[in-house]
Amino acid sequence: MLGKLSFRNAKRQAKDYCIYFITVIISVALMFSFNSIATSNDISELSFYMAFFSKAISGISILIVLVMAWLINYCMRFMLEKRSKEFGTYQILGIEKKSISNIFTLENIMIGGIAFIIGIALGTFLYQIFTSIIMNLFNQPYQIKISFSIKAVGMTAIYFFGIFALVLLNCRRKIKKTKVYDLLYANKKNENNMIKNAKGNVILFTLSIALLVGAILINNNEFANASNMVGRNIFIAIIMLIVGIYLFYISISSFIVKRYLNNKSKKYKKDNMFLYRNLTSKINTMSLSLGTIALMFTIILIGGNVALLMNSMINNEIEMGYPYEIMITTADGDFSKYKEYIEKNAKVKDMYEYRLYNIKGIGLSTAFEKTPFKGAIDKEIDCVLSLTDYNKLREILGYEKVDLQDDEIMINCLKTAKGGLEKYTKENDKIKIVGKDVKIKEIRSENIAQVGFNGSYYAIIVPDSLIPLIEKEDQRLRDKNDNNSTIVTEQEDGADKIYYLDFAYNFVATTENMTDEKFYKELSNYIIKQEREIAGEVNGEEQNYNIQISLANVQTKGERMSQTKSFYTIMSFLAFYVALIFVMATATLLAIQQLSDSEKYKYRYELLKKLGVDELQINRTIFKQLLFYFAIPMILPVIISIPVILGVGQIFTVAVTMEEIFKNIWIMLGMFILVYGIYFIATDVQFDRNINGNG
Amino acid sequence: MKKVLKVEQIQKYYGNKDNITKAIDGISFDVEEGEFIGIMGASGSGKTTLLNCISTIDTISSGHIYLENQDITEIKEENIAKFRRENLGFIFQDFNLLDTLTIEENIALILTINKVPEKEIDKKTLEIARKLGIEEILNKYPYQVSGGQKQRCAVCRAIVNNPKIILADEPTGSLDSKAARQLLEVMEDMNNKMKATILMVTHDPLSASYAKKILFLKDGKIFNKIEKGEKQRKDFYNEILDVLALLGGDARDVR
Numbered sequence: 001m002l003g004k005l006s007f008r009n010a011k012r013q014a015k016d017y018c019i020y021f022i023t024v025i026i027s028v029a030l031m032f033s034f035n036s037i038a039t040s041n042d043i044s045e046l047s048f049y050m051a052f053f054s055k056a057i058s059g060i061s062i063l064i065v066l067v068m069a070w071l072i073n074y075c076m077r078f079m080l081e082k083r084s085k086e087f088g089t090y091q092i093l094g095i096e097k098k099s100i101s102n103i104f105t106l107e108n109i110m111i112g113g114i115a116f117i118i119g120i121a122l123g124t125f126l127y128q129i130f131t132s133i134i135m136n137l138f139n140q141p142y143q144i145k146i147s148f149s150i151k152a153v154g155m156t157a158i159y160f161f162g163i164f165a166l167v168l169l170n171c172r173r174k175i176k177k178t179k180v181y182d183l184l185y186a187n188k189k190n191e192n193n194m195i196k197n198a199k200g201n202v203i204l205f206t207l208s209i210a211l212l213v214g215a216i217l218i219n220n221n222e223f224a225n226a227s228n229m230v231g232r233n234i235f236i237a238i239i240m241l242i243v244g245i246y247l248f249y250i251s252i253s254s255f256i257v258k259r260y261l262n263n264k265s266k267k268y269k270k271d272n273m274f275l276y277r278n279l280t281s282k283i284n285t286m287s288l289s290l291g292t293i294a295l296m297f298t299i300i301l302i303g304g305n306v307a308l309l310m311n312s313m314i315n316n317e318i319e320m321g322y323p324y325e326i327m328i329t330t331a332d333g334d335f336s337k338y339k340e341y342i343e344k345n346a347k348v349k350d351m352y353e354y355r356l357y358n359i360k361g362i363g364l365s366t367a368f369e370k371t372p373f374k375g376a377i378d379k380e381i382d383c384v385l386s387l388t389d390y391n392k393l394r395e396i397l398g399y400e401k402v403d404l405q406d407d408e409i410m411i412n413c414l415k416t417a418k419g420g421l422e423k424y425t426k427e428n429d430k431i432k433i434v435g436k437d438v439k440i441k442e443i444r445s446e447n448i449a450q451v452g453f454n455g456s457y458y459a460i461i462v463p464d465s466l467i468p469l470i471e472k473e474d475q476r477l478r479d480k481n482d483n484n485s486t487i488v489t490e491q492e493d494g495a496d497k498i499y500y501l502d503f504a505y506n507f508v509a510t511t512e513n514m515t516d517e518k519f520y521k522e523l524s525n526y527i528i529k530q531e532r533e534i535a536g537e538v539n540g541e542e543q544n545y546n547i548q549i550s551l552a553n554v555q556t557k558g559e560r561m562s563q564t565k566s567f568y569t570i571m572s573f574l575a576f577y578v579a580l581i582f583v584m585a586t587a588t589l590l591a592i593q594q595l596s597d598s599e600k601y602k603y604r605y606e607l608l609k610k611l612g613v614d615e616l617q618i619n620r621t622i623f624k625q626l627l628f629y630f631a632i633p634m635i636l637p638v639i640i641s642i643p644v645i646l647g648v649g650q651i652f653t654v655a656v657t658m659e660e661i662f663k664n665i666w667i668m669l670g671m672f673i674l675v676y677g678i679y680f681i682a683t684d685v686q687f688d689r690n691i692n693g694n695g
Numbered sequence: 696m697k698k699v700l701k702v703e704q705i706q707k708y709y710g711n712k713d714n715i716t717k718a719i720d721g722i723s724f725d726v727e728e729g730e731f732i733g734i735m736g737a738s739g740s741g742k743t744t745l746l747n748c749i750s751t752i753d754t755i756s757s758g759h760i761y762l763e764n765q766d767i768t769e770i771k772e773e774n775i776a777k778f779r780r781e782n783l784g785f786i787f788q789d790f791n792l793l794d795t796l797t798i799e800e801n802i803a804l805i806l807t808i809n810k811v812p813e814k815e816i817d818k819k820t821l822e823i824a825r826k827l828g829i830e831e832i833l834n835k836y837p838y839q840v841s842g843g844q845k846q847r848c849a850v851c852r853a854i855v856n857n858p859k860i861i862l863a864d865e866p867t868g869s870l871d872s873k874a875a876r877q878l879l880e881v882m883e884d885m886n887n888k889m890k891a892t893i894l895m896v897t898h899d900p901l902s903a904s905y906a907k908k909i910l911f912l913k914d915g916k917i918f919n920k921i922e923k924g925e926k927q928r929k930d931f932y933n934e935i936l937d938v939l940a941l942l943g944g945d946a947r948d949v950r
Contacts, residue, residue, distance in 0.1 A: 001800070001807035008795035089791040092752070093805055093852075094780020181752050 002095075002103055010107035013079065014114070019595070019682055020075050021115060023588040027068055027581055028119025028160055031061070033126035034577055035152035042131065046138050048517060049566030053573075060574050061159060064581050067296075069163045071585040074289070075592055076108065076167050080174060082596055087175065088183030101172040108171075112164045119160075120153060134569055138562070204251035211244030212640060220647030241640070245298065246291035248636060253283040271621045274608070278601070279628055286593070290633050293586045297637035300579045301668060305645045307575035308664040309652045314564050316655045320414055321451035322557040323397055324508040325515060328527065329356070329453065330552040333505035341526055345519060347512035350396045354389035356454065357467075357474040358382070358501045362433050364411070364458070371420030372653035373457050380499050383455035384470050385412075390461045393448050396510055404463045408441040409433060413458035416657055418445040421458075433462065434469040453555070454506065477501060503553065515558035524554045583672060587679035590630060594683055598690035605691050619688055626687060630680045638669065698763075699859055699892050700726035700749065705758030707744055707915075718744040719755070720915035726860065731886040731893045733906030735935070737942070741915040742896045743864060749894065750783060750862045751775055762859060780808050784853030784861040788868035790845045792837040792852075798844075799824070799833035802851045809856055823851045827881050843874025850881060854891055861885075863895040867902045879905040900939060904932040911938055918942060 014021045037043055038054035080087075090100045128144050135142035218237040256276060283290060326346070328338060335353045342348060358381050365379040385393070390412070391401050404410060409431075413421055421443045429440045444461075448454050462470060477499065530552075605618055613621075642665060649661045707719040718741045726732055736742045747753035749760055751767055760767045762782055770778050785791070792801050799820055806816045824830040827847045832840050837848070846866060853861050866882070867875035883905050885891045897903050905928070911919040919938050923931045 001804055004800070005793070005796060005804070012795050085791065086793065089793065091776065092750075092779060092785050092791070093808060094776050094778075094783075095808055096776040181747065184752060 002099060003106070006103045006106040007110065009103070010110040013107065014111055016596075017075065017079065017592060019591045019679065019686070020588050021111065023584050024072070024112070024115040025119045025122060026584060027064075028116055028156065029122035029126050030577060030581060031064060031159060032120050032123030032152060032156040033130055034573075035061075035155045036123070036127040036147075036149050037130060037134075037573075039149045039151045039155075040131065040147075042142075043134060046134070046140065047562040047566045049563050050569070053566070053570045056570055056574055057577075060578060061155075063578060065159050065163060067581055067585050068160075069167065071588060072163055073167045073170065074589055076171055077174070078592060078596065080104070080171055084178075084183040087178075088180050091180040091183065097176055101175045104171060104175065105168050108164070108168060112161070116157070116160055120156070123156070124148065130573070134573075137565055137569055201251040201254035204247050205255045208244045208247035208251060211240045211247065212636075215240035215244060216640065216643045216647070219644055220650070223647045223650045241298070242295060245294050245636065245640075246288070249283070249291040249294060249633070250287040252632070253280040253287070256280055256283075271617075271624070274604075275621065275625055275628065278604070278625055279632075282593075282597075282629070283632065289589065293589065293633040294637050296582050296586050297634055297672075298640055300582045301637055301641035301672065302644055302648070304575050304579045304668045304672075305641070305664055306648060307571050308668060309645075309649060309656060309661065311568050311571055312660050312664060313652050313655045314567055316660075317451060318557070318560060318564050320447050320655065321449060321453070322555070322560055323447045323449055325511045325557045326507075326509040326523070327449060327453050327555045328507040328552060329503040330505050330507075331503045335505070335507045337530055338507065338523075338527060341523065342509055345522070346509075346515055349510045349512055351507070351509040352389075352392050352396060353505065353507040354385070354392070355471075355504055356459075356502055356506050357384040357470045357504075358477055358499075359384055359434060359470060359473045360477070360499075362431055362460075364431075364460075367421055367424040367428070368417065368457075369420075370423050371417040372650075373414075373417055376457070376654070378456065378500070381501065383459040383502060384474075385454065385459050385461050386467050386470075387461055387463050390448075393454070393508065394446060396508065397446070397448070399446050402444070404441060404461065406463050406465050407436070407438050408463065409438045409466075410441045410444060410461045411458055412444045412446060412448060412450070412454075412461055414450055414655075415445040415447075416654060417457060418443055433460070434466065434473050436466065436469070438462075438466075449508070455502075474504070478504070514561065515556050517559050517562050520554070520556045520559035523556070527552050527554055579672070580675065583675045584679070586633070587630075587676050590633070591679055591683040591686075594626060594629060595686055595690065598687055601687075602691050615692060618691065622687055622691060623684055626680065626684050630676065630683075634676065696727040696729065698725050699728050699730075700894070701759075701761040702726075702749070703759040703761070705745075705748060705755045705760060707741070707748060707753070708756045717915045719748065721758075722912075722915070722917055723758075724910060724917065724920075726892060726894060728892055729886070729890045731883070731905070731907045732895070733903040733909040734894065734896045734912060735898060735900075735903050735909055735939070736912035736918075737898070740912040742898075742912050745912070746862055746864055746894065746896045749860075750785065751779060780805065780856070782859045784856065784858035786846070786849050786853050786861065786863035786866045788865040790837070790842075790849050790869070792845055792848060794837045797834055797836055798829065798840065798848045801837070801848055802855055805852055805856050811856075819855055820851075823855045826884075827851050841874065842870050843877055846870060846874070846878050847881060850878070850885070854885060854889065859892065861891055861893045863893060865897055865899075866895065867897065867899060872901075875899075875902065900932060900935045903935055904928050909935060909938075911942055913942055 034057050038057040044051045044054060087100055087104075090103070091097065095103075132142045132144070215237040218233050218240070222233050222237070256279070326342060328335070333353075333355075339351060339353075342351070361378070361380050361382050364382060365377040368374055368377045387402075387404050394401065402410070411421065411425075425440045425443060431438060431440060448459075450457055450459065478501065605622070608618060608621070609615075645665055646661065649656070652661070702722060702724050704721055704723050705719055706717065706721055709716040709718055720741075722741075722745060734742045734745060744753060748755045749767075751770070755768060758768075765778075767778070792798075793804070796804060802820045802824065803816050806819060811819070820833075821830065824833055827850060829844055829847050829851065832844055837845055840848075846869075850866075853863075863882070867878060870878060879902055882893060882895070886893055886907075893906075895902070895906060903909050904923075906923070908922045909920070910917055911921075919942070921931075921934055921938060926934070
């Protein structure tokens with residue numbers, strides 16, 4: 001009989017707390033699919049870096065388990081409280097507390113077990129989708145195959161039932177402790193009301209706003225100087241933010257009361273009074289959980305955006321830094337053997353070798369003051385390309401040819417620097433270069449590999465007629481040292497000045513197909529071996545090996561891509577995983593609280609009905625009530641997170657444009673609101689049904 | 696006749712040293728087997744507290760309560776469940792039925808808890824349901840039947856195990872007058888034919904008039920005691936009203 005009772009209770013619970021049940025199922029599905037990815041050989045073999053994915057998933061799982069434990073614990077205790085009368089009745093009927101605990105445990109194990117089984121089934125399906133997305137990202141064919149990782153099931157089971165066991169133990173302890181009198185007569189125990197004094201609340205409210213504004217200012221100030229490492233102030237800002245959020249939710253309800261209910265004309269407008277009273281009474285009793293929810297939203301929004309920013313950054317870095325498939329730079333300039341090797345091992349489309357000249361800085365660093373590269377520009381050295389080489393580099397990438405007069409130069413820089421540079425050169429377009437007066441014709445921002453290859457962030461393009469002078473200056477600098485190193489010391493104003501020169505000879509190639517990690521490894525090994533021989537001739541000594549390696553630098557887009565893609569995939573999937581679980585857990589909590597109170601609200605809305613409000617209006621009022629209720633823990637995080645992200649974004653502006661930062665913010669907000677909105681609508685539908693239905 | 700319940704100088708205090716509320720202030724009385732006792736009083740007079748103390752839901756501050764010579768104030772926590780299921784039957788104002796179980800299962804539950812052999816459970820359940828006129832609805836769930844039917848189910852549940860005493864807390868409080876009367880007739884019948892001992896708390900004079908004896912409480916003390924004897928129920932009812940008028944004059948408190 002008790003087993004039957006448990007079974008029926010479980011069935012009813014799953015129905016009453018449908019949203020919770022579904023959330024648990026989806027969470028199990030996500031957990032399982034990610035654990036499957038973590039244990040999948042297909043995925044870890046995709047690239048060297050993808051092996052980190054499984055480690056990252058295991059790490060993230062701790063966070064997921066914590067959030068799930070929080071949700072399940074909250075919901076179970078909530079159900080326990082809602083059912084206190086039922087448990088009181090059991091005791092009155094003479095059922096021992098131990099048996100009552102067993103009933104509760106059994107029904108929750110049933111619910112958990114069913115959720116687990118459905119979750120695993122759904123997770124198997126999700127795993128297929130995720131895997132095919134990842135395979136697609138790596139341009140690998142993927143055939144859907146029914147695979148089922150016992151290890152992943154085991155891991156998921158340990159996480160999930162571990163949480164369940166702990167929460168159930170907690171509940172059993174609670175059942176054991178409560179007295180039958182409390183169960184039967186203490187109908188509803190609200191969460192504790194923190195502060196009752198209205199004046200105190202207004203002070204707290206002001207204080208919370210001050211803390212939040214302060215936290216944002218400190219944060220943004222800290223990130224404005226990217227050159228300073230982000231320091232202790234950030235921790236202060238984080239603490240201020242957390243305290244501010246909690247204080248805000250502790251004090252907001254009386255603020256609303258003061259703002260709206262004391263204003264009679266507003267109070268009596270439409271259904272305002274009814275709504276505000278419903279809301280404030282609820283907020284008042286659950287300020288702590290609202291604070292926690294808001295804090296989680298803030299973390300999701302900021303964390304998610306940082307993840308998106310990092311993704312944008314590494315994507316842009318590829319785009320900016322690797323327009324050519326193969327890029328080699330050496331100190332010595334003999335590429336014949338490399339060319340031979342590359343042509344043998346890859347399908348080459350175009351190849352080109354050229355010189356990159358270094359001259360003493362012509363003062364462009366001031367021009368970069370208004371760009372994100374402020375402070376990151378080498379004042380002492382500028383890189384120079386001849387117009388012919390520049391045009392050839394452009395041609396390979398399919399850009400049109402450009403032209404320069406003899407007294408003109410131009411600058412090609414990264415696109416994130418273009419705006420700031422143009423602002424400067426509009427007013428200062430006359431400049432002196434190797435003793436000649438020239439005019440800066442224009443600023444271009446095509447991607448010609450300027451992340452430390454064809455110059456760091458920019459290069460000066462000069463007409464070919466200037467090249468002899470440039471070459472002389474370059475040679476003068478290089479003559480300063482004797483062993484092909486790129487470090488040059490020069491006496492200037494009575495002090496030693498150190499210059500870091502670029503390697504003089506560059507080589508680029510494009511290929512039909514993207515090269516892979518293996519090609520990169522073999523090519524760089526080959527080049528290192530060659531350079532050693534060459535260097536060996538130069539120095540005549542084998543032991544200079546360490547320096548000799550650095551005499552060439554090889555980069556391939558293929559290798560970089562696989563690294564970036566791995567990083568990109570790991571970041572995106574993990575951010576998605578964490579954010580989804582966070583949003584679902586918190587939205588579930590809100591939904592459960594509103595729905596389980598619908599009994600109480602039903603009475604209030606019945607009263608409205610009796611007073612002559614029709615069903616349509618009631619549904620509208622319900623919609624408004626829920627909308628407010630769902631919006632309250634969300635609005636503050638949105639308001640806080642946007643300036644914080646813009647602040648943090650400052651350190652990404654080197655590679656990410658402002659538009660992209662805003663685009664990321666909208667994407668993140670959009671996804672967040674989508675998931676949150678689904679929960680909101682589900683709650684609204686269920687709520688209407690509870691209020692208007694006969695049940 | 697045999698004494699079922701003996702209440703001896705019990706007191707129940709709430710609050711702290713500075714601010715003591717005496718919910719029950721030295722009440723003593725006996726209940727004999729087969730008695731139907733009503734306890735009346737205004738809100739706050741201590742009647743529900745008294746019932747809760749007797750039913751082991753609440754604890755007392757001093758005094759003793761004996762149920763057939765067993766001092767229930769000294770039952771240990773681990774034995775309390777057993778004591779309740781073997782000796783007490785409960786009827787609440789709001790029924791307290793388990794809504795995941797059918798009416799039949801709600802009645803049978805108490806028998807299974809008491810480990811009655813399975814064959815007998817069905818027989819006993821059907822028998823008691825027939826007596827109380829709810830055999831038609833045995834397969835329905837509590838939310839599918841009326842309040843009166845729910846309360847009759849609760850009465851079935853309370854009596855099916857032959858408890859030593861049935862404790863009823865405002866059993867008609869949630870019922871309309873017709874259902875209330877039906878229920879009270881059932882309880883009267885149970886008392887007369889099945890010799891059930893019933894202790895009922897109520898503030899409704901009509902409900903109380905079905906009892907054989909009424910204790911009136913005021914401020915935690917027994918204020919008056921009347922017996923029906925051979926009187927007609929209507930006369931007894933008028934007598935109750937008279938006492939209530941004496942009790943506080945404020946008839947609104949007692950409806």
